[in-house]
Amino acid sequence: MDITEYIKLVFTDYTLRTITLGTAILGAVTGMLGSFAVLRKQSLLGDAISHAALPGIAIAFLITGSKDSNTLLIGALISGLIGTFWIRGIVTKTHLKSDTALGLILSLFFGFGMLLLTFIQKQPDANQAGLDKYLFGQAATLVESDVWLMAIVTGLCLIVMLTFWKEFKILLFDADYTKTLGFNTRFIDILITTFIVLAIVLGLQTVGVVLMSAMLLAPAAAARQWTNSLSTMVFLAAIFGAFSGVFGTAISASQDNLSTGPVIVLVAGVFVMFSFIFSPNRGLLFKQIRFIKNRRDLELHKTLAFMHHIAETHEDISHPHTIKLLNNFQGYTRSTLQKLVDKDYVQLDGNMWSLTKTGFEAAANLYTKQSTEDE
Amino acid sequence: MKNESNENINDSSPSDKTPTSARVIAVKVDDLTVAYNYKPVLWDIDLEIPEGVLMAIVGPNGAGKSTLIKSILGILKPIAGSVSIYDKPYEKQRQLVAYVPQKGSVDWDFPTTALDVVMMGTYGSLGWIKRPGQKEKKASLEALEKVGMLAFKGRQISQLSGGQQQRIFLARALVQNASIYFMDEPFQGVDATTEIAIINILKELRKAGKTVIVVHHDLQTVPEYFDWVTFLNVKKIATGPVKDIFNDDNLTKTYGINYKVSIQE
Ligand SMILES: Nc1ncnc2c1ncn2[C@@H]1O[C@H](COP(=O)(O)OP(=O)(O)OP(=O)(O)O)[C@@H](O)[C@H]1O
Numbered sequence: 001m002d003i004t005e006y007i008k009l010v011f012t013d014y015t016l017r018t019i020t021l022g023t024a025i026l027g028a029v030t031g032m033l034g035s036f037a038v039l040r041k042q043s044l045l046g047d048a049i050s051h052a053a054l055p056g057i058a059i060a061f062l063i064t065g066s067k068d069s070n071t072l073l074i075g076a077l078i079s080g081l082i083g084t085f086w087i088r089g090i091v092t093k094t095h096l097k098s099d100t101a102l103g104l105i106l107s108l109f110f111g112f113g114m115l116l117l118t119f120i121q122k123q124p125d126a127n128q129a130g131l132d133k134y135l136f137g138q139a140a141t142l143v144e145s146d147v148w149l150m151a152i153v154t155g156l157c158l159i160v161m162l163t164f165w166k167e168f169k170i171l172l173f174d175a176d177y178t179k180t181l182g183f184n185t186r187f188i189d190i191l192i193t194t195f196i197v198l199a200i201v202l203g204l205q206t207v208g209v210v211l212m213s214a215m216l217l218a219p220a221a222a223a224r225q226w227t228n229s230l231s232t233m234v235f236l237a238a239i240f241g242a243f244s245g246v247f248g249t250a251i252s253a254s255q256d257n258l259s260t261g262p263v264i265v266l267v268a269g270v271f272v273m274f275s276f277i278f279s280p281n282r283g284l285l286f287k288q289i290r291f292i293k294n295r296r297d298l299e300l301h302k303t304l305a306f307m308h309h310i311a312e313t314h315e316d317i318s319h320p321h322t323i324k325l326l327n328n329f330q331g332y333t334r335s336t337l338q339k340l341v342d343k344d345y346v347q348l349d350g351n352m353w354s355l356t357k358t359g360f361e362a363a364a365n366l367y368t369k370q371s372t373e374d375e
Numbered sequence: 376m377k378n379e380s381n382e383n384i385n386d387s388s389p390s391d392k393t394p395t396s397a398r399v400i401a402v403k404v405d406d407l408t409v410a411y412n413y414k415p416v417l418w419d420i421d422l423e424i425p426e427g428v429l430m431a432i433v434g435p436n437g438a439g440k441s442t443l444i445k446s447i448l449g450i451l452k453p454i455a456g457s458v459s460i461y462d463k464p465y466e467k468q469r470q471l472v473a474y475v476p477q478k479g480s481v482d483w484d485f486p487t488t489a490l491d492v493v494m495m496g497t498y499g500s501l502g503w504i505k506r507p508g509q510k511e512k513k514a515s516l517e518a519l520e521k522v523g524m525l526a527f528k529g530r531q532i533s534q535l536s537g538g539q540q541q542r543i544f545l546a547r548a549l550v551q552n553a554s555i556y557f558m559d560e561p562f563q564g565v566d567a568t569t570e571i572a573i574i575n576i577l578k579e580l581r582k583a584g585k586t587v588i589v590v591h592h593d594l595q596t597v598p599e600y601f602d603w604v605t606f607l608n609v610k611k612i613a614t615g616p617v618k619d620i621f622n623d624d625n626l627t628k629t630y631g632i633n634y635k636v637s638i639q640e
């Protein structure tokens with residue numbers, strides 16, 4: 001299947017369209033909220049919440065006997081929220097580190113959830129199969145009403161985020177200070193956390209308990225590399241998340257046996273890798289390039305300074321000197337000399353060099369200039 | 376420089392003019408006890424801070440200085456005790472109080488600019504939901520200028536040096552336009568120039584009638600910078616004018632070893 005054919009299919013095929021829309025919206029909302037989790041250094045939070053949701057799914061099934069996704073998700077939401085607020089409670093009441101609390105709740109709830117799932121599977125009832133799709137997700141089971149639900153939650157989340165933008169930002173940066181300004185930090189915190197729980201629960205059907213936290217973290221981690229502004233970061237994370245959803249779905253749809261959730265997560269991972277290497281400010285590649293460039297500049301500056309030193313000894317600063325003089329200087333190479341000529345700092349005449357007036361001034365200002373160049 | 380600022384203190388120090396009892400009390404702490412776990416880290420603290428002083432809180436590491444400030448500001452919940460600001464409970468007087476936290480208490484890699492951080496100082500008076508506008512921006516730029524950081528307004532905060540970050544925090548508190556300032560080690564890791572710049576700003580605040588409370592580690596500079604001092608080590612050891620109580624006796628009681636800080640006459 002080639003690309004144009006696939007794009008046509010997205011618009012005409014009902015199932016594919018639903019899945020694509022669903023994963024795109026899911027990616028966008030988790031990316032957005034994930035920025036908050038990442039900046040609060042709560043990377044494990046998503047993991048803890050999604051794992052904490054599992055027993056809720058099982059219990060909802062045991063009580064209602066229904067496999068309707070909305071019913072099960074309400075169960076997931078409740079147990080996800082309980083898990084989250086236990087984590088909060090543990091952290092504030094006992095002074096355990098938050099990663100300890102997260103890890104504890106994660107494994108307790110997940111263990112309990114798995115226990116319930118095995119119990120359900122042992123029941124002599126034909127209806128029980130299929131709950132395990134929540135472990136790894138099954139995008140193919142998305143229907144239009146699921147997508148609507150995601151869209152509504154995303155819309156709500158956007159409204160709340162825009163309304164409380166300033167409060168979110170200051171809480172993320174400096175919670176103690178926020179308190180002294182008279183803001184109810186608990187309220188802001190609960191608002192953020194509740195939306196994170198909602199987004200995660202919505203994603204369970206598509207991506208599953210085990211991989212859900214990657215949806216939260218990967219787009220945000222990638223976005224952080226490209227910007228130093230919170231709003232841009234949140235926006236980019238939403239875009240990366242949405243594209244992970246769309247590309248992931250496309251790849252898994254065209255290779256018919258790949259399950260969608262893991263592919264989406266892998267695509268998100270590619271975004272992260274790409275960003276870590278290629279982003280202009282923080283990326284490894286450009287850091288390396290800057291490093292090499294700085295080292296070259298330094299060699300150039302050292303040579304220039306050395307020449308300045310020699311030129312100073314003569315009354316006429318542009319008095320020619322022999323190139324041999326430079327040979328026992330470390331930083332000097334033919335190419336540095338050529339570069340200085342290119343910059344019009346130095347003139348060559350046979351075996352002699354002389355500093356130009358600009359070159360002399362540049363050399364004199366070399367070490368005082370640094371600070372002004374900065375701004 | 377040293378002598379100059381010394382003179383400054385001597386002629387502008389309010390403690391010379393008025394006896395303690397007649398002065399307005401800006402901050403009053405009653406029977407404050409704070410514990411993180413079982414053992415109290417602050418024990419039954421009573422403290423009265425008169426209006427218009429520039430006060431140092433001194434004490435060894437772990438004495439509870441940061442904890443005291445955090446409890447006064449309602450960041451920590453004490454086991455017992457109460458705090459009042461100008462005779463009213465702290466909760467009703469928040470607008471009068473500004474806070475400069477210890478620099479290490481936040482993540483400086485947060486995606487935001489210097490100006491943006493300073494602007495956060497206006498959030499309190501803005502209240503919920505309302506966004507800062509031109510007026511807030513102008514005030515923030517002025518605060519940046521005052522701390523000599525205007526040129527760095529657009530800088531990502533991780534690309535500032537430690538001393539510059541400290542100044543940003545100071546500007547954020549200045550923009551709150553409060554009456555009482557609490558500062559946790561504003562001189563931590565700053566060079567001599569920045570230290571002088573900061574202390575001059577603090578003295579200016581005092582001149583404007585504000586009360587400034589500073590956690591301070593360098594005992595040598597206490598008499599030079601401050602007119603009021605509180606010795607703290609779990610309990611309050613002493614509080615009062617520097618010239619009356621900043622002596623070897625109180626230092627020894629606070630730091631536990633024999634202290635001989637020769638105080639300039
Ligand atoms: N979050 C916390 N949990 C448990 N104990 C704490 C916590 N923060 C501080 N402590 C303890 O409370 C005591 C007082 O700490 P505090 O930070 O107030 O001291 P400090 O006087 O500010 O010290 P420093 O000069 O090192 O800043 C110390 O013994 C410290 O170990």
Ligand SMILES: [Mg+2]
Nearest residue numbers: 440441442477
């Ligand atoms: Mg401290």
